Amino acid sequence: MASIDFSAPLDGVVVVDASTGLGSYCGRLLADLGAQVHRVGSDRFASPHRASFMNAGKIAASHDCDVIGLLAGAHLLVTDEGPAELTDRGLSPNAVAAAHPALVHVAISPFGMDGPYADRPATDLTLLAAGGLLALAGDPDRAPVRAWGEQTSVIAGTHAAVAALIALDVLEVSGVGQFVDVSVQEAVAHSLENAAQYLDLEGVTRRRVGAGPREAGTGLFTCRDGFVYLVGGLGGSPLAWDQIVAWLDDAGVANARELADGRWEDSTWRRSTEAVELFREQFESFADSRTKRDLVGQGQRRGISIAPVATPEDLLRDPQLLERSFFRTVDMDGHDVLLPGSPYRFRYSDVQPRAGSTPAAGRSLPCSAPSR
Amino acid sequence: MQRTFPLSGVRVADFSWVGAGPFLTKPLADHGADVVKVESRQRRDPIRSMAPFRDGERGPDRSGYFANRNTSKRSLCLDLKDPRGRDLALRLISTSDVVVNNFSPGTMDRLGLGYDAAREVRPGVVYLEMPMIGRAGPHHGWRGYGLTIAAAGGLLGLTGYPDRPPVGTGTNFPDHVPNPLHGAVAVLAALRKRRRTGQGEYIELAQLESTANVIGPALVAAAAGDAPVRDGNRDDLAAPHGVYPCAGDDSWCAIAVVTDDQWSGLCRVLWDERWDEPALAGADGRRRNSGRLDELVAGRTRSWVADDLARALTDAGVPASEVLHADALMLDAQLRARGHWEVLDHPVMGPSVYDAIPYRLSATPGALRSPAPLLGADSEAVCVDLLGLDAAEYRQLEEEGVVG
Incomplete structure (x- = not known):
């Protein structure tokens, strides 16, 4: 390449983001990629940290701006409400298309824009339930438990961004605008691993099983400062088992050599309660006095799959992430905010979290129309 | 073609x-x-x-x-x-x-x-x-x-x-x-x-x-000295907010009450006179008492079929859904439609x-x-x-x- 063009991949793309919470991650992804994202309306975040994360790179517009008017200069509109609420706001797909045929309207909604539940009220928790992911999470003796952090916003936002970019390509190549109907319930149902297929093919309904598969050597183990996740076997077959036994033996764990017995190759034994508990006792007696970082460093050097159960603070101090300058400081509403870097690194393009403003800051702004 | x-x-x-x-x-x-x-x-x-x-x-x-x-x-x-x-x-x-x-x-x-x-x-x-x-x-x-x-x-x-x-x-x-x-x-x-x-x-x-x-929001919070911790189904905004037992084996309904209107809706469907106290009338009070509230709500949901409860609550404007396992998910009216x-x-x-x-x-x-x-x-x-x-x-x- 003679001279490299380092511009952002979505340079020149204008987005009007009229989301209220559920759809906010879609616009955030587009902003990192260089789209000009105008944020209209308010969002429902309880946490200022969530508001900062979701609005990075977005430009807050005044609350009383006429959204339809702003769309004249836009390529994409992102909304995240059901059909009745959208109609109330004057943003029904038909109204938008009538006013702006050469626009992509990405309509994220709880259940999709049609069907009997289309206008059912919903939140993150109820959509995880309606999409089947909640049923898979938790201990069997307790109620199902939701994933931290309103993951429906990530699930919906990533699918919606994929759809938006496909439709953007059509718009830019052929001038055809369209409406993209993203159902959060369907997006959640799309992330059940193999639960639908288990039922269809083997007649088995998967249920919640706690922190993971029940097999000796695999799962969560307590250590001095928290937990580590060890994978010492998968599908009933041992993984790096000799290395694990040698590790414990070298550390002087009494009876570690017992784990070298042939029965630890046997999948029935490995999945028995007795084996699971026996291994746990041995490993935790060793891990009890060691930190996550020590255990993971030593284990990985021996070729063992072991990871820290990282807290947010651990991640902020993680040597790998720091060495790679993962965290970025950007200006949000006039304050420095530390954000994780973008999910991907482009070698030849400007892709990163950018300065932005939250809807709270937009209250005092005049309306200004974006332009392509 | x-x-x-x-x-x-x-x-x-x-x-x-x-x-x-x-x-x-x-x-x-x-x-x-x-x-x-x-x-x-x-x-x-x-x-x-x-x-x-x-x-x-x-x-x-x-x-x-x-x-x-x-x-x-x-x-x-x-x-x-x-x-x-x-x-x-x-x-x-x-x-x-x-x-x-x-x-x-x-x-x-x-x-x-x-x-x-x-x-x-x-x-x-x-x-x-x-x-x-x-x-x-x-x-x-x-x-x-x-x-x-x-x-x-x-x-x-x-x-x-x-x-x-x-x-x-x-x-x-x-x-x-x-x-x-x-x-x-x-x-x-x-x-x-x-x-x-x-x-x-x-x-x-x-x-x-x-x-x-x-x-990401947890990392932003941790950097500001405000790191979140594991908190089950509890929510910063909504209360009651949880997964409540219903009639039958391993049957549950997820319910989220964010606004006062939704609280009124919940009360219409599941009313219990023990809920009639000033402490629960406002959103702040409900959040402060969310543990006790969860028990009160669970006491009322147990007699409901989960899907019936979700329909009654959503008709009353309250976000709710049965916790669908794959078998029910395959038959879900919305996904089928x-x-x-x-x-x-x-x-x-x-x-x-x-x-x-x-x-x-x-x-x-x-x-x-x-x-x-x-x-x-x-x-x-x-x-x-x-x-x-x-x-x-x-x-x-x-x-x-x-x-x-």
Whole structure:
């Protein structure tokens, strides 16, 4: 390449983001990629940290701006409400298309824009339930438990961004605008691993099983400062088992050599309660006095799959992430905010979290129309 | 009539396997890209050997886990360790717009199929790799699986009951959502830039970094000294907010009350005179008393059938849903009305259930264009029609186990 063009991949793309919470991650992804994202309306975040994360790179517009008017200069509109609420706001797909045929309207909604539940009220928790992911999470003796952090916003936002970019390509190549109907319930149902297929093919309904598969050597183990996740076997077959036994033996764990017995190759034994508990006792007696970082460093050097159960603070101090300058400081509403870097690194393009403003800051702004 | 799809004309040389990579290339394939999945009979995609299997019987063409991630793709078997196999892979790259792999760092370079080799035969290629924690950095050689990425990325530790060790989502969540879909977003954005500038791209998606973004708000909070902790189903805004027991075995209803109107709605459906106290009249009071409130609500929900309760509550304006297991999910009125479950007739597995694309483009919709390919089903078509081998050459290489 003679001279490299380092511009952002979505340079020149204008987005009007009229989301209220559920759809906010879609616009955030587009902003990192260089789209000009105008944020209209308010969002429902309880946490200022969530508001900062979701609005990075977005430009807050005044609350009383006429959204339809702003769309004249836009390529994409992102909304995240059901059909009745959208109609109330004057943003029904038909109204938008009538006013702006050469626009992509990405309509994220709880259940999709049609069907009997289309206008059912919903939140993150109820959509995880309606999409089947909640049923898979938790201990069997307790109620199902939701994933931290309103993951429906990530699930919906990533699918919606994929759809938006496909439709953007059509718009830019052929001038055809369209409406993209993203159902959060369907997006959640799309992330059940193999639960639908288990039922269809083997007649088995998967249920919640706690922190993971029940097999000796695999799962969560307590250590001095928290937990580590060890994978010492998968599908009933041992993984790096000799290395694990040698590790414990070298550390002087009494009876570690017992784990070298042939029965630890046997999948029935490995999945028995007795084996699971026996291994746990041995490993935790060793891990009890060691930190996550020590255990993971030593284990990985021996070729063992072991990871820290990282807290947010651990991640902020993680040597790998720091060495790679993962965290970025950007200006949000006039304050420095530390954000994780973008999910991907482009070698030849400007892709990163950018300065932005939250809807709270937009209250005092005049309306200004974006332009392509 | 042959439909045209929005990504018709885009070709993807897909060296990815197992969980995350195949879900990255699936939306491209379902919207018309020609995704050629490269495997070999010696080293086939491990997910072909993962349950569930049609009728419980194992076999490389019987896994539902594999099938649901690989619709609309073609399968090419190549022995990449053989120089002639490698040469065919390079020929495939030379006619592809996108190359994707999720091998451990350096694997593609050692095979002679790294980015430099790829752009030599295909200037302007968009090349994406997805190492676990990055190609460089002090821990770049670390090994792991979907479950360990959820642990290292922070989602596992934050998800679970406050008084117990974490439990996570019960799935390899990073493999199903953030890592593949962030990857697809990146590829599509890079293709847009290439259309406008002619310039290709090298994209590194470190799975740890991608996954850390799903708890992004927690990282922002921790940096501000306000780190969240594991808190079950409790919510910052809503109370009551939880998963409540209903009539029957392991039957539950998720309920979220955010506003006073929703509280009134809940009271209309589940009224109990013990709720009639000033402390519960406002949202702040309900949040402060959320533990006791949960018990009160659970006391009323136990006599309800979960689906009836969800209908009554949502009719009253309260966000609610039965906790659907796969059996109920398949029969869910909304998913059925939306056509979410599609049945495709797979040549070995027979009619089988697949997830539909969870979004519809009104003018240029995608489709599950074909069920998952049998191992090597398209080897001959790709080698002869696309890569220009003549039939005799193909037979020869097939006999020697290089293709097929």
